[in-house]
Amino acid sequence: MKKFGWLLLSMGVFSAKAQIVTKVTDPVEWINPMMGTDSKVSLSNGNTYPVIALPWGMNFWTPQTNTMGNGWTYQYSADKIRGLKQTHQPSPWMNDYGQFSIMPVTGSMKFDEDSRASWFSHKAETAKPYYYSVYLADADVTAEIAPTERAARFRFTYPATDSAFIVVDAFDRGSYIKVIPSENKIIGYTTRNSGGVPKNFKNFFVIYADKPFTVSKAWNGKNKALAGDTLELTTNHAGAIVGFKTAKGEQVNLKVASSFISFEQAELNLKQELGKDDFETIKQKGKAAWNKELSRLDVEGGTIDQVRTFYSCLYRTLQFPRKFYEFDASGKVMHYSPYNGEVLPGYMFTDTGFWDTFRALFPFLTLMYPDLNSHMMEGLANAYKEGGWLPEWGSPGLRNVMIGSNSAAVIADSYLKGIRGYDINTLYEAILKNSENEGPMTAVGRKGVKYYNELGYVPYDVKINENAARTLEYAFDDFTIHQLAIALKRPQEEIARFEKRSQNWKNLFDPETKLMRGKNQDGTFQTPFNPFKWGDAFTEGNSWHYTWSVFQDIAGLAEKMGGRTAFAQMLDSVFKMPPVFDESYYGGVIHEIREMQIMNMGQYAHGNQPIQHMLYLYNYAGQPWKSQYWIRETMNKLYHATPDGYCGDEDNGQTSAWYVFGAMGFYPVTPGTQQYVIGTPLFKKLTVTLQDGKKFIINAPNNSDANFYIQSATLNGKAYDKNWLTHTDIQKGGTLDLKMGATPNKQKGTTEAAFPYSFSTFTTRK
DSSP: OOHHHHHHHHHHHEETTTTTTEEOOOOOOOOTTTTTOSOOOBSSOOOOOBBSSSSSSSSSEEOOOOOOOOOOOOOOTTTTTTTEOOOOOOOOTOOOOOOOOEEEEEEOOOSSSTSSSSEEGGGGEETTTEEEEEEETTEEEEEEEEEEEEEEEEEHHHHHSEEEEEEEOOOOOSEEEEEEGGTTTTEEEEOOOOOOTTOOEEEEEEEEESSSSSEEEEEEEEEEEEEEEOOOEEEESSSEEEEEEHHHHHHHHHHHHEHHHHHHHHHHHHHHHHHOOHHHHHHHHHHHHHHHHHTTEESSSSHHHHHHHHHHHHHHHHHHHHHOEEEOOSOOOEEETTSSSEESSOOOEEEEEEEEHHHTTHHHHHHHHOOOOOOOHHHHHHHHHSSSSSSSSSSSSSSOSSOOTTHHHHHHHHHTTTSSOOOOHHHHHHHHHHHHOOOOSSTTTTTTTTHHHHSSSSOTTSSSSTTTHHHHHHHHHHHHHHHHHTTTTTTTHHHHHHHHTTGGGGGGGTTTTTEEEEEETTTTTTTSSTTTBBBBBSSOOOOOHTTTOOOOOOHHHHTTSSSSSHHHHHHHHHHHOOOOOOOOOTSSSHHHHHHHHTSSSTTTTTSGGGTGGGGGGGGTTTOOHHHHHHHHHHHOOOOOOOOTTTTSTTTTHHHHHHHHHHTTTEEESSSSSSSEEEEEOSSSSSEEEEEOOOOOEEOOOTTOOOEEEEEEEEEETTEOOOOOOEEHHHHHHHEEEEEESSSOTTTTOSSSSGSOOOOHHHHHHH
């Protein structure tokens, strides 16, 4: 009991009666990096791995339970660890690049991934964002990691043995290793990647040990053999093994760093980030770095589980896009370009897919981290200048994944919310290029753009898959371009062109079914039409999911459906229908389908992105209490700080950012506007500390699991009846006071003046 009480005091202050957390003093200790790691190909509970890193770090570290090349690098259900791996993997579906691993072994020189693998237990494993420890039973070694952005310290505690070893694996597909015993040093590079890199791509690494080697060997993974007396090897799959004698409990320390530029830069990264700091110092610096960012959102008055889940989601929100830049000896920013293979000045970020992250992740960064967002926009401009196209999915360069040209929404939202310090004219040029051209791959530029620009939609019958989804996303992107064009004072013809295109969603609305439906080149709707068919005209969803993708004009969509009452009934239908599906397009049940089917929320498929904003749309129909009900239901039911804690792919911070915004009590339904639609806050109090130090407080003192309906609101002491907040409201700082209750207030937020932005009603009001 004494130990438990001390732990509670170190993490926060509790009300024993109701298990309510009244104050969080050390937010990083609430995080469970294992959230979402109990996943597999057929069912994603997050498809995450425990990320041991600093926020947005260039390098992540993770224990590797699966074999080399398996995207599910760490699975919670596994019982063996094959290595401690430097990873840059954004998701198992994208797989990895720039990867190598380090593994302690004892007894004999076991170096291939199966023979060196060790049994482990989660009971002897500690995972924190800034620290990882695991007992490797077969080696009788405790392995620890403390990371920086581009380097890390390792600490291995060995038994008494004359056969203690460290294995370095540079992986296959072309690698290099060199052991330098005189310096207790190993260097190497790995080229293993899954695409999106130039031909000269390498991740250079340097490793220093604090104990002399008594054994030094290179090994060849192709034939699983030691390379004789050679200490240097360039081959398909290179590695090294070094050894020494250890006393019981002896600790061997490693300093490790890497670079995408050169060995010299890797050495510089090591010097800049590790210096003379010992393991514990690096560990504490990492903890402080996480707490600095996590403390920007301070929660009070939630349950233990809610606080754990909130900070675990915030941890995932602060990982991507990763920094893909380094600092030269004078401290200037430079990067290896994953687009042209050159080393160039300026920022670069990668590992994000805008199809996912334009919705909530990037709006969160825009709100909370404007300077970082500015650097990301500079990085996008550099990507365009170096590669000729905006990366819709970068990992690290252009990848042919997903649809849309949602970079437009990300850029427009940043600029329209006042972020500056980057070349907006270059970015706008890139956006214009996208709007008129197909790219070198279907996920770059706009596939079907000539049809879209001439007909107002991408036809169903011209052999372009996911055509309806493309049309809807292009139309929203065109809305954001229209808004940006106005702000940049572009020619009126250009402004009008994108205004017209922003309404192209109407071309796919079927008045008979009140749903979005593929349309043929001759103007007839696709036949037969099954609104429960996944894929085909849509992307990882069906018509019931994509019909709501009119972010820019929800009022216009409601009018097409027969008015706000009919619109609300259509929203209700999503939850009332059984989770039936037609998987024939895929030839089997993909994991996204299975995740919808098993959640018992009808056709609502929160595990994938297209429908995640839909819960907020009752605010546009004068029934905000239904949004409040379903938002709280989704947060309580589908998110937990446990290995099975997500209801589908976490996807580079997007699904986590949805939860973070949900807990704050508002959500960016329409990026490219100044509004956040109000939902229902999760905590009794949440304090947002903005970059300039101003604070915006969401205060709901009688909030609880039962009292989640908003009864009334005041903003800075004045009665507030709108169903939305503005970006400026939040930036100025202040307090949103909410009176909560157990039954809905069906008079609040029901007038048209209370409804959030829609293009059609906004232009009418003007």
